[in-house]
Amino acid sequence: MKKLSGLSLGLLLATSVLTQAQTKDPIIEGIVKEANENSQLEKLAHELMDVVGPRLVGSPQMQQANEWAVAKYKDWNITAKNEKWGEWRGWERGASHIDMVSPRVKSLEGMQLAWSPSTGGKTITADAIIIPDLADSLAFAKWLPTVKGKFVMISMLQPTGRPDYNWQEFATKESFEKMKKERDILTEAWTKRIAKTGYSLRTLPAALEKAGAVGVVASYWSKGFGANKIFGATTKKVPTVDIALEDYGLLYRLAESGHTPKISVRADSKENGVVPTFNTIAEIKGTEKPDEYVILSAHFDSWDGGTGATDNGTGTLTMMEAMRILKKIYPNPKRTILVGHWGSEEQGLNGSRAFVEDHPEIVKNIQAVFNQDNGTGRVVNLAGQGFLNSYEYLGRWLSKVPSNIKDQIETRFPGAPGAGGSDFASFVAAGAPAFSLSSLNWSYGTYTWHTNRDTYDKIVFDDVRNNAILAAIMAYQASEDPVKTSREKSVLPANAKGEPGAWPAMRSPTRKGGMD
Structure with missing residues (x-):
């Protein structure tokens, strides 16, 4: 092996450094910097969880949350609207006083x-x-x-x-x-x-x-x-x-x-008749392919034992923060980047199913959907949802994510199509490539999922910040990709009866609920 002179070694090292600098993506660097140095997560969480509170479908707080989100997006110069998809029994929680008075x-x-x-x-x-x-x-x-x-x-x-x-x-x-x-x-x-x-x-x-x-x-x-x-x-x-x-x-x-035992109960609540229900939709319009869509997804509603902080306040915050960052760092995407904050997920994915049913023109042109909805933890799993070639494009996009976030994510391809669980399934059923950004547990099922303890203090902001970075980078990569994603489905294994596996079927939403 020929020994390099000091000058040759120096030139080689300089070339290597220059090559590395050339491969760095200023958009990704900007996303990471904005997320870490100018995070709005704590402020958003306080306003949504503490001020607005829980977001039960049909409640005044749900409508207040819809209006709050639109106002936030407009503050960030992002086009936003509340889109009606149905009606629900209007109900407003009051105070509960429960006492034992004997023995x-x-x-x-x-x-x-x-x-x-x-x-x-x-x-x-x-x-x-x-x-x-x-x-x-x-x-x-x-x-x-x-x-x-x-x-x-x-x-x-x-x-x-x-x-x-x-x-x-x-x-x-x-x-x-x-x-x-x-x-x-x-x-x-x-x-x-x-x-x-x-x-x-x-x-x-x-x-x-x-x-x-x-x-x-x-x-x-x-x-x-x-x-x-x-x-x-x-x-x-x-x-x-x-x-x-x-x-x-x-x-x-x-x-x-x-x-x-003798108990006394005073339960104050109010019936508000039939009220409209909404999805909050915001978008950054694409410059080259405005009729193709990258969708960031999270359900907006919650049960109301606590304030819906980790189900799904943190998913909401992740996608709102990702949109805010993208608008600032990547204001002119090639494809339209749309965010959906869905209503009535808790009663059967109703808001997202309504969107899929009402917007076939969008669904047929989806590049990818990224949904987050299982707690405050950092994303550690990403599966292909049964799309045969998902490994190719998801792997390519994921390779651009900083290693401290990417290396914690276990991938599984092609995986199996999700039939429920959260809103990505509404899009999967329609054949659109939609994926769940699945999070680390943080005792979610026991302590915060649908409980009276699902409150602001359970949010792990460092993990949510990582998730906002991940969502923003994946949306950026999906928008920039010159190739349209493949929708080819894998052959599903046979069921217990030996019948060929079937792709989940589209289901219509309940558009008038809580009346029976």
Whole structure:
């Protein structure tokens, strides 16, 4: 091997540095710099989660959020609008006051479920009783009149309020196994107890209401300290309240031991008739191929036990921040970059399904959709959703992402098409290349997914910042790519019956909801 002179070595090194400098992309560098040095995430999160609050479909807060987002985009000189896609039962949450007044006085942690009837401005005080374990539906029908004038508890007594990881850390193996066995027995017994009524947990509240109960009391523990799932009520005239595991257990044990607890409930909520529902749509118009689209996607609505911070406030923030950065750093994309903040995802992807149904002219010209909707964590998974050649273009775009973000992402190609779960599935069903930016867990399922603890303080802003950078760079690369993405679908494996695998079918949205 010939030894290089000092001058030759210096020229070689200089050439190498120059080549590296030439390969750096100023747009990508600008995106990263803007995201890290001028982030608006904390400000946006405060305004959306703390000021606007939860965004239940049909609520005034949902409409306020739609209007807030349009105003933000206009502040950034991005064209935006709210596009009506349907109507929903209008309902506005008020305060919930739940107290035990006998055999002693204690304020209880709890809240009414979404769409629960109010107590009409009054405080209702009555005994709390447990659904009994009866022989069959005939025995239950005979017992049912005894609920008149009472609150009825319909959830099982949890044997522990400690999550399993806490038991694993501190309990003996024998003690942990004993607890789990006891819990399994109790769960099976409670399932049978409810089945023997002739009703399900969904239909039972209406039967209790019809029989004269003054309210329904439940506790849907999320298997983590202090966390309960808060969904919707099925009663029409009397309130349904969820009480935290700790206080629900207290009431249950008192009732079971014959110390009949008496509780008082005031649940203030307001019915607002039928209200319009919207998607918020914003776009940066393409300069060369304005009728081809790169779509950033996140659902805007939430359940309202907390403030919808990680489901899907963080997805919303990711896409808003990505759009803000792109408008500043990459204001003239080749393809149109559109962002969709979808309504009523929680009731069945309704907003995105409506968009797909209403805009075939856009769907047929989609270059790529990037959706984020599983918590605050940094993106660690990206699958091809069954598109045969997705590895080629996604891999190429992903190679431009800074290594500190890219190297944490596990890819899977071609993958299988998602049939639900989040809004990317609405586009996949229509044959458009749509992908989920899937995030690190951060105990999402236990502590924040649909819970009363899904609040601002659970946001991990460093991870969301990384996700905004990723979304912006992927949108930039998809916009610039000279080649239109392939929509060729992979051959899906046969199902359990040996039949050929089928691509998910498009489904129409529910355009008038919550009325039944």
